[in-house]
Amino acid sequence: MTVDNLINWFPFGTEWPVLTFVTAVIICALPVFLFIAVYALVAIYAELKISSFMQDKVGPMGQGVGLHAWKFGILQPVADALKLILKEDIIPDLADKKLFVMAPFIVFVGAFISFAALPFGQNIIIADMNIGIFYILAVGSLSVIGIILAGWSSNNKWSLYGGMRSAAQIISYEIPAGLSIISIVMLTGTLSMQGIIEFQSGTIWGVLPNWIIFNNPFSFIAFFIFFISGVAECNRTPFDIPEAESELVAGAFTEYSGMRYAFFFLSEYAEMFVISAIAVTAFLGGWNSPISGFMNSSGWGVFWFMLKSLSLIFLMIWFRWTLPRLRVDQLMSICWKVFLPFSLVNIFGVGIWSLLVG
């Protein structure tokens, strides 16, 4: 379902090139948007429930048409979303209005366009670029601009703090994340997402799936570094210092309300998915089945991909409800003093490994 295929498939493709392109893009983008919306609802529900279970409580137990029409509070995220949409959209008087209005969308766009290169299945990818993983890393950093804008334009000291912290944090953590991806690229020899996944088909010694995480000890560390850095990029606990509610009230989002706040929320969850999807693609075999030859058709590929991504998201939720928050300088020192040296060593190690073994 790539854009290229669609363009070729349209009969009037050559006569109206612009129209064709725009139509094709919209046809591809709509499902993604719907997917994000539905996924966010599911993820919010999952977060509510998992956190409650970890804290010895039951979480939302009734919501929807009539007070208790639905069991187990399944409609709770829908109600939350409705509430956020219906709420008054407050723009502070002294805010920089244009930027203030723009910021949530920039953040969302950053998360949204990453979906273009995510390989959901063997054929289900919007644009199978030959620089796929590079593209995702590049556009993923867009969201930081949005957060800085949000922090600055709110004209609030807390927001400014949040914006500055977030900028420092996200930019720093891009580096170890990028470096650990480099070690993957060295192994696979391709930047294309599908290429990386195809590299991982088959098995090692007929037992373990041939995923990169099992390929060599260095790539295991790379996975660890990439995933933790990804959590930091999503601003999730223990790295949630940009919105640290006990210090900065709500950080960069303090002044936002209603729909605009919902967009920040949505993009946070979308970003979680993107990070998990990259980790799955690059380390956990993408849509490959964990048992070679078992349920390995293209349809099942979507299932495996989603299963793996959602378990990584569960891991992030698990982190959040267990750990305290780091301080801003500790966060930086972990990045620069631990992750960076390790990922540099990793690149070296992977190089030697592929010389000797591969």
Add this chain to the structure above:
Amino acid sequence: MSEDLDKLISDAVEKALQGDMDVINNIEDRVTRSKAKAALVKAKRLAKAAIAEDAPKPEESKAVEALPAELSLTEKVSAVIAKKFPNTIESDEENSHIQMKGKNWFEIAQYLRDNPDFLFDSLQCVTGYDFGENEDLEVRYNLHSMTHNHAIEIRIKTDRNDPKVPSVEKVWRIGDWFERETYDMYGIVFEGHSNMTRILCPEDWEGWPLRKDYEVQETYHGIVVPKVKDGWE
């Protein structure tokens, strides 16, 4: 590695003892900095102890020893103060406390804190007191010694219309807030206090609430202060 650190810390402490705190504050590593600060405190304590040992204080110790042993602590303290600072004790009839005059209170406080026989290193409580309308105000200090585990009470009377008592903020640091609270409630001004402002009430509140002749102001910034309740007398 650790020797270097120790040297760094000791250097910094030395500098700081000479009054240059920047060295310590400029230490990059947080752990080292806090260690240096702790070391500084320790060094200061040692220095203070050394000074205390050096300074000859035989006559004071003797002054206490010379008193009969059956006297209560309050009487002992009162006798020693009367000797050291004449004309400060107002009356020594009561056994439970020491009634003093306001003058020299700061010096007496310092003396009581540093004298090795008393070592009243902790100011437990400062209580304002009003004897009634048109009568004097009083400040009551409850002192306590962590080392000797004994306590006394000191009372200082002051005039209602011009209440002034020397501040002991610099002797016991908690005196700062306690005195501000007493000022807030009774209007007693503590002379020498660095920030004599109201602490609990708003700054522009009128009157001294705990005085016996206090009357609640009618409105505060347009808000009616006394309670208004319909159908309730």
Add this chain to the structure above:
Amino acid sequence: MYKYFNNIFVAISSILKGMSITWRHMINIRKGNVTLQYPEERWPRPERDIGFDLDSYNVIRSRLHVDIDDCIGCLKCERVCPVQCIKIVTTKAETKGEDLPDIGHTGITSNGTKKALIVSRFDIDMSECCYCNLCVYPCPEECIYMTGGPNSHKHPIDYEFSQYDRNDLIYKFAKDVDDEKISKYVSKKIK
């Protein structure tokens, strides 16, 4: 260098330890759950013997209630209230111990005391009440108490009362009779 790696090791192991605790709680949620689905379920009230007996006295903090038929107007509760949220007005009746049906006055309390005073006003402002229970102890006729307490068979517990207007939280317990009717029986006004 040892410290560096040790730090990393301690960090990872302590984090894994913490995560194992939350995991255990998550999978044992059926056993460990402490949530109470409030409007449907309620926490069982502390079980004590119901009665006025001292060692099995049922202490409850909820809305105050007065059995006005038992009230003799002794003002003890009004005097003991630390926040002055009880207001009582009584008038002395010539007819001691007689029922006066036209103003709803009963002459004898359930404890058998003959009433000398007509309680024409007994207001409790529940918005001011501090639920200290002090008014309950001195009452000689045991007519003021918190609902769900010793008299819960008559008045079940009510700790969820709410009103739209603050003045509606003033609960009026005295019989609603106009002063003229009362004045027929009054020898002299006390308060």
Add this chain to the structure above:
Amino acid sequence: MGVIHGDLMTLNIGPQHPSTHGVLRLKVKTDGEIISEVEPIIGYLHRCFEKHCENVTYDQVIPYTDRCDYIASMNNNFGYAVTIEALMEIKVPERVEYIRIIVAELNRIASHLLALGTYGLDVGAFTPFLYMFRDRERILDLFETLCGARLLYNYIWVGGLSHDLPRDFVESVFSFLDYFEPKIEEYNELLTYNKIFIERTADIGVLPPEVAISFGVTGPNLRGSGVKWDIRKDDPYSIYDKFDYDIPIGAGEMGTVGDCWDRYYVRMVEMKESAKIIRQALKGLPAGDVHQALPKKIRPPKGSIYKRTESPRGDLAYYIVSDGSPIPYRLKMRSPAFTALSVLGEISQGWMMSDVIAILGSLDIVLGEIDR
């Protein structure tokens, strides 16, 4: 390398802020993330407790003391009752003393649970907070069976108690302790020895003992600085000298003596010690009448008294002047949280934004008591 200093930014933390534990305002001057000056501004909860007390009788003061330190009302009642009894020279029955100690120590555990839980929240750990509140809730349930109220008890009266223990109370306290003591280990694993938590609290906000004493800081905060000072041991009131328990002090296990972690950990150990005291008291609980020594009318003789007790936050003292009437002439409450907060400006200079929140949380203040 020279240090560049920009202009300082003034930031108001509070009065409405998630981690000021009430309505406290911190006027903070910051240089980026570094805090150079903290000035606590209090009084937002001021309701003139002392003036109220000068207008009500001695027994009516007790509900007011409940509302000062509303996290540990039993201890407030206890302190007040002990003070008036010392002034009136009442000897209370032994059963009363035992029950008082049981409920006061239970309330100390409840108060520490709240302090530790919200401290976890301050440094970003949400789950320990709910675990601790879950256990605190069980103590409150015990108190509800005891006196009907969950927070503001009005249970300990001058000369006795408002009423005796309910049936099965002793057994339920025992079963609570059996349930609770293993939980402390779980908190330790989940939060206390978590590396991130240690990083956030060890070596932060060091409070040297001299400074602490000079500022009148008492209770777990002072013990965290390594000073072994506890009124229960050093100036025993009630029958605390009958029990066998330790006073934990900060040892600088994870960093410097007197840092936030020490203050936190002292509270953690204190809960264990309180449980010890409760067990002993429950075992030795004598029979008797709790109303026996209740005075008909509380009219203390003329005179004044200053009496300290150990509340969960430190030295809680009442200075009471009686003029022989049933109404106190002057009642001053020396609140431990007041002195603890005054030290904040001193120890939080030079730390970062997040540290100030951590330091404030480790001091465990209750604004109801500070502002009175």
